[in-house]
Amino acid sequence: MERVGERASATNLELFFDLVFVFALTQVTAMMAETPTWPGLLRGALLLSVIWWSWIGYSWLSNWVKADEGLARSAMLIAMAAMFLLALAIPEAFDDLPGGLDGPLVLAFCYLLVRVVHVWLFWIAAGDEAELRAQLVRFVPSMIGGTALLAIASQLSGAAQTAVWAAAVLADYGGTMLIGTKGWRLPSAKHFAERYGLIIIIALGESIVAIGVGVTHLAISWPIIVAATLGLAIAGALWWSYFDTHVLAAEQALAEARGAERVRMGQVAYTYLHLPLMIGIVMLALGLKKVLGYVGGEKGHTLADPLYGPPLWAMYGGVALFMFAYVGIGWRTKHVFKVERVVLGVVLLAVVPLVSYVPAMASLGVLTVLLIALIVYEWFKYHDIREEIRHATHE
Template sequence: MSQHHDAVGDRAHPPVRPRTEAGAVSPLELFFDLVFVFALTQVTATMAAQLSGVGLLRGLLLVALLWWSWTGYAWLANLVQADQGIARFGMFAAMAVMFVLALTIPEAFDDAPGGLSGPVVVAVCYFAFRALHLLLFYVSSRGDAGLRGQLLRFTPAMLGGTALLLAAGAAEGATRTWLWVAALAVDYAGTYFGGARGWRIRSAGHFAERHGLIVIIALGESIVAIGVGVARLPISWPIVVASTLGLALAGGLWWAYFGISAAAGEHALAAVTGQQRAGLARDAYSFLHLPLVAGIVLLALGLKKTLEYVGDEQAHALTDPLKGVALIALVGGIVMHLLAQAAFRWRTTGRLDPALPVAALLVAPVAVLGTALPALVTLAVVAVITVVAVTLETRLRRPAQPTGHSGAAAPANR
């Protein structure tokens, strides 16, 4: 009798509660994302303080690490109610770990004197964050042999990546950077080659909305970078013009994503089920949204530096060109984002839309031509190209509908 009562109690109060197809993003998930916002601002600030090619590479590695941390919890919250049962406590614990990691970002590669070792703290936090994610997934997979099997295939890559990251904490200089590259390569590749047949996407709408919110957050961070770039400078006409152009550029990228890409992605995800849906979600969202978001982070750095250039009263604000890493960040960020959106649309709809790749090809030469142009003119050129391309595309056609084969179908069946 007692055993029967316990069984009934377990069914009445499960440790996690499954998400429904119609479930929306919960307030706790939005709260969770705020820590991710802080981490992105830390990356931009660190790259700005260490403006070099190596600093840019390390910043992108940090974005990749943060993204892989965040996207795992996006999958988890699509499987269970994040604000119910044990998942709620797990989300808060993960937030605490991510916040400590974000605080340590300035010391992720170069340890500051005194205190704990920054590189080791980052590695330990990453391991704790991923291990907690794996544990919550394991609890959520009770009764689902397919998901349990997928977790077993996923675990070696997670352990291998975090082990290499811990080794990086004990290394120095270039060796530390290359160990980071290896760690992330192992983690990402292991997830891809582990297949998608056991993963579950219960709500296409929730999954697409969650990633759309992250895009908004990243774009918002680029707007914050505009303000931070001139916060201590007296307002001037160059600052007013550059700020307006920067906002127009961010608005153009927002329009391209939410005017066409977001709807196409959600429709394609909702049109398939099971293994095909999981594969599409992995490819289009977990993988292709990384360069999409990383491009925005680079753009934020470029905008920050551009505003500093045009607002500096000690320099020739209207004639000095944007140079070096700052120019590469501005142009490279836009090109990376536009190409990532084009790839996302191809993977979800099976169509290769020409507007965004053509815009990327027009923007790319500015990385060379910009060395001979005033910074304000460079910003105006890339902003006009982006906004005109997006405007023409939006006017010429409606949001793309899926063609039925959801892009490259083969990876979805891995």
């Protein structure tokens, strides 16, 4: 298998591999939309955590060996098939439907297969790297523990099932954190940052899909056009806030770091802190889908009806979570703390009780205005720094 160089870029196979995650994110949004309750949102977040953990393993692997060469190509395709089957089982992740196979157990088995292929290929790719192989051995207990807990959860229901799912996520994430970073490598900062940027684009694309899916069965109207435009503006604002300079500055910091520090930065800023970015975007997608249904007259709703409860908190809280995670990533990579983003996140959470009394379209408009105001404010405040980062990167 061919090793990855410092200036490597994402391969076509990696982009193809990511397509199953588009489907998985759509499945999670649809599942939460069917039961937009607090337990439903929690279960959605847990599902996203499992899906994310499946993806990040291959982001590290493909930074070590080229994904489209030799044995890695076949292994990636096998993992892709397992991930697709996992996504198919998402509607039954917590409640098995009558007939057929046990849905929750199928999901747990597919998750195990995705993880086993990852560790097996990494073991082969490690070659004579004794430290990396030792780290992979230490990695196995958390993998087995997480998947075993998912299998146990498949036979439970209600709060007990959700609690065991949470324990499974904790076993995976916490176990990996406890074994440390010794032996891991990040040969290409450019490739690593690019992969995470692409998955953020995929998540934002899913939010746009949610807007369209939310109204496919409704007659097109001016309220739908206005709401869809506002939803697209929100997705565009999040794209701007991440890709305008953030992704460039973070990649620069990762490239400048060396050895163990680069690995630690990659683990914290990307592997861990990009998860709340993803959850925030998917929660936003849920809120957007509900707003479009409201303004389109779905299930007897009118333009005067407010969006309230978990869907409203998902929409505003999702964006707030995105902002908080962004601040954490900026601090870990460049030691830059953007106070205005923390302030926006707090404001978003504070206004939820107020906008729950206004029409759904108005709550969408308020969110749009707040995000655009942030973009305009940062455009002027960081104008010189922004120009320096962008021009330095493109030289």
